[in-house]
Amino acid sequence: MLGRLASARTGGMLALAAALALLPLVFANNYHYEVAILVGLNAIIAVGLNLLIGYAGQISLGHAGFFGVGAYGSAILSARYGWPPLAALAASTALTAALAYAVGRPILRLKGHYLAMATLGLGVIVSIVIATEDRLTGGPDGMGVPPLAAFGAALSGERAWYALVAALLVLSVWLALNLIESPHGRALRALHGSEVAAEAIGIDSARHKVLAFVLSAVFASVAGSLTAHYSGFITPSRVTFLHSIELVTMVVFGGMASTFGAVVGAALLTGLPQLLTVLKEYEMVVFGAVLMATMIFFPKGLVPSLAAAARRFAR
């Protein structure tokens, strides 16, 4: 049985790596690379957030805030203070982790809608601070970010960025899968299954919830830092409640408690608006309608429902 599990996971990882390696063959221009890189960055966040929502059974409506801390942390340290981008990234990640730990301990005692509200409030606070401290952050107009450089060489060009993001995505998925199949992962799933029973077998549920929260925040922060360097520019529009909701939707679309599902969910939700821009003024209407319809008809997430349908079809 262990062999079966290992091969399912290895198979999935190989499929992902192969897909990422072969995808550029169908790219016709730089725009395709751009979308793919965006998908990859969102997927990294989704994989982390899935640990919190899908496995630990918690909720966060404010993860764009952690994305913002990473993005602006990297931007400010590298652009205004001349830090090497990698050092700035490390520092921003550490800051995000500390913030997530500090607020996580008290608010993860909350459940359900109260937790949703608390995380929402947290995200809003971060976004307002970013938009208001304009001497530091450039305010609503945003600020420029130097390119990602290390050891004298700057990362530039869509192909190089694609390779980096793809590699990091594979790494993220690997880390997440490792965690899920470890005692820590079991503890997370246990406290989702029944918190009181988890405590009865010695699982410190508060500690594990905070762990999932901090890890998911770190994934979001790193993705934020990379986004800032990749775009060369960052504005507060990426640190909004709407962005937090998009992130949650990616996880739900993909079917919670499925790491690969989160990747697919990110691809769908990032790709969809790109498709919809052709509809111009109807974009919002269609996007909203698609969100509603998908959740009404596929409440367990698009990926598991489609997978189940595929299995039935294959029989």
Place this chain on the structure above:
Amino acid sequence: MSVLRAEGMCKRFGGVSALDGVSLSLAAGTVHSVIGPNGAGKTTFLNLLCGIYAPSAGRVFAGERELTGAPAHAFARAGIGRTFQTPQIFLNMGALENVMAGRHLHERCGLAAALLCPPWRARAERDCREQAAQLMREVDLGQWLHAEAGALPYGALKRLEIARALAAQPEALLLDEPAAGLNARETHEIDELIRRIAARGIAVVLVEHNMRLVMGVSDRVLVLDYGRALAEGSAEEVRRDPRVIEAYLGAEALAA
């Protein structure tokens, strides 16, 4: 030295006193039953013994250590295990994984090891899986090794919860109505299981309504009524105690 000791446990909810001055001293390898009518405070007492509730007054000790007011997972760490009246199975996992989760306290795995999965992790997982499978076979759930937890019938779920609790290698095991909803054959199996558990040296606290099971398997019986201890002693003593007969057992139980 008692495995688990409770002194003068009181629990008040708002103005209602659910439990008032109940004490218990548990020796290793013995089965101590708690009986009483519905609402007598039995489950409240169990919740106090495993830290789900903090007492309004009174103290709890595991061996030498005082645990009063500690969180539930600290009680588990001190060797106190628990099953629930309605099985609190992790339905989002497989049956085997439920029992593997029970091994939590005995698994050595730091966060870095969990994320990076060094080679010894695979062996540790395999060992954990084997231990869990062994426990499942011990409680006669061998046929459900590969099943999803939700697929198990009710009686099997109750045994699964016991296996999960045993996986933590507790010194004291609190069983909340393990025979509830079971037929005669399944109840007999639970009876045997409790004896096997006690024979291992684990102290058992049993809350039950099934008097035949209680009287047959218990070393000591505590009778609760309206949150207070009515009587305490061996099964025979309690059976014959007129106060108990008047309050609870009734004529039918005398005949049994």
Place this chain on the structure above:
Amino acid sequence: MSAALLQYLLAGLTLGAIYALVALGFSIIYNASHVINFAQGEFVMIGGMATVSFLGAGLPLAVAAALAVVVATLVGLALAKFAVEPARGASVVTLIIITIGASILLRGLATLVWDKKIHALPAFTGEDPIAIAGATIVPQSLWVIAAASAVFAILWWFFNRTLAGKAMLATSHNRLAAQLSGIGVRRVLLASFGMSAALGALAGILIAPITFTSWDAGVMLGLKGFAAAMLGGIGSGPGAVLGGLALGLAESLAAGYVSSAYKDVIAFAILLAVLVFMPGGLLGARAAERV
């Protein structure tokens, strides 16, 4: 009391009354269905924008406002029937996304039906500020406070004194028991969305002369109404009113005495603090999990 303090209190009261109306909408829907309706803010927006349209079509203000409330109520009923009812029993997160999708859809429709510009509604009885003990207040604020108070009184009477209202409350306490008692729970769901939409629209109409209205005016109001409902304890009517007033006052005082730019931060920070120390909100009950 200094004139400035009185000024801030009056402004806070006005704001608080609006938040309370929106928060009541959240609580009523939550009680009937355990759904947090993230499209609540859009009802506020529809109230304001629709009134602007009807007014522009030549109708008198009172008629335009009444029609706008009707439109919003219909939208609320449609949302309940076509989005929430089919998804009964879905998880909390799924329902949240459905209502968020609805809010995006409604905002998109708003840009199509109307436009992306900011619109103003004329004040009900004129714009000349009234002086009260050194502070000034616009007549519209008085309308807001008076109308909101009237609504609170009507709702209190409805939920505590009428059979229909008690039936709705019963559904919130125990849906199955309510069903078994012959209460039409599906109708309760529809009624709750209809009522909340009307409440939201009313709030939008009342506040539009002061803060103007636009296609996305509902977003922040919806969030703050949600915050207020949580602050008071979700599902509690008095809690919604208390939470709304508390949030409005906190925001106004913060804007006046600390920093206008950070008023929202302070409001949410207070909310977070309350949630951490009183997880059920100010008036919320602490539910015990029975095992």
